[in-house]
Amino acid sequence: MAKLENETLIGYLREAFGEEISGVEEPFGLLSITTAKEKILEVLAFLKTHKDLQFIYLTDITAVHYPEQALSIAVVYHVHSLVNNRRIRIKVFLDGNRPEIPSATSIWNGANWMERETYDFFGVLFQGHPDLRRILNVDEMEVFPMRKEYPLEDPNRVDKKDFFFGR
Structure with missing residues (x-):
């Protein structure tokens, strides 16, 4: 078989899914595509089977929060074809108020565990997940720490005031 480009x-992907595949990019040679949450399981199963x-190795599932966008949570899948030595990134953009997507389990x-971690840090609800609960943060935590919803520093800190530095 020739090398997979x-x-x-x-x-x-275009032959199988047509217009359901969008946002095609190649940053640093890594193929990145975007699809809808309704099609994500079909796309992943197609790539694997x-x-x-033969994209049989799921490298990572994570998310990115874009607070300035309407669809503010992007769930990102990285899969690898060991046979073809090729990687692909698949992104799905979700509503940040209620980010739900089917589980890839x-x-x-x-x-x-990748979905549990993504839920724990970004609040993405993976529908059909067998045990979706926090994995690294305490169970009582009510926020999702990787969302960009909070200031980077406490505005009430007094140790960073200018008068301490002679300004």
């Missing part, structure tokens, strides 16, 4: 991979692609068992 990004153009070939995009061709496979297609005989020429039906495709990869290893998605379990």
Whole structure:
């Protein structure tokens, strides 16, 4: 089999999903695509099971918070084809007020802890997850610390006032 190039991979995805694949980019050679949350499981299953692609290794699931956008939470999947030595990033943008997306645990068992961590830090609810609960933060925590909803520093700190530094 010839080496799998990004153009070939995009061709496979466009043939299977058409306009459901958007936001195609190649930062530093890493193919990045965007899809809808309704299609994410189909796209992931296609990448994993297609005989020429074989993206069988789920590297990571995480999220990014873009507070200035309407769809402010992006869930990001990184998958790797060990056979073709090719990686792809798949992004899904969600409403930040109620970020819900289907769980990928039906495709990869290893998605379990990655989804729990993403829930713990960003508040993304993975529908159908077998045990969605906090994994690193305390259970009583009511906020999601990786969201950009809080000031970077406490405005009431007195040790950073100018008069302490002769200004």
